Amino acid sequence: MIPFKERLAQGRPLIGLWQALANNYTADICARLGFDWLLFDGEHSPNTAQTLLGQLQAVERHGPEPIARVPANDPVIIKQYLDIGFRTLLVPMVDTAEQAAAAAAATRYPPDGIRGVASGTSRAAGFGLDPGYLNRAAEGLTVIVQIESREALANAGAIAATPGVDAVFVGPGDLAASMDHLGDAGHAQVQAAARQALEAIRAAGKPAGIFALSPDYARLCCTEGYAFVAAGTDIGLLVKGGKALIDAVREEQP
């Protein structure tokens, strides 16, 4: 499968689904639904490298690009996620170009970065059966950093322009909190800030992504120039579908 960064450059907005259930079985189902990417959340979901490995194995034979969000901009965790086989990472809470550069360096082997080498025991390197992995690993990587604060918004252009950053993702929930609109990601000021981020990211020549708050908003984001849009979450589908079902049955009850 071609690297996600190359798919992002193809012009069609790529639609994703958040995987927050931390479950191989539901991930296997979601991978068959037609989404272009699936985001496996190591920041807000009860995931470990072990649970993420199971979800990656459950989906990687299907079409969607598996993207893992690391819990923090931590080179140790980034190394672990890459070694188990994720090749597209989302790094949250990146506020400055320096932090973006650190995230990129954590994904590269020396001399371009600081990623530790474990080819013989690394799933990504075929457990030593892919001797060429070390020298071509960077080609397949896609590094996405998240901007989701006032500070990050002010630095959006510099963050996006950082070498080694392939794309930038806007997190409206945390951006709202940072703008004193906690819980109100749909606030006009937050929406305006997201558009400001979009313009800065695109001006830097990088693809922009966002977490959409509804299907309608996801469609709007696709027309506004976002290259990848999260249209929802697995938990959201379960909760919304479950509530609709019980309400529908109860409504018909005598």
Ligand SMILES: O=C(O)C(=O)C[C@H](O)[C@@H](O)CO
């Ligand atoms: O700030 C945001 O919004 C995001 O980063 C997305 C959320 O973390 C995701 O968990 C959906 O609620």
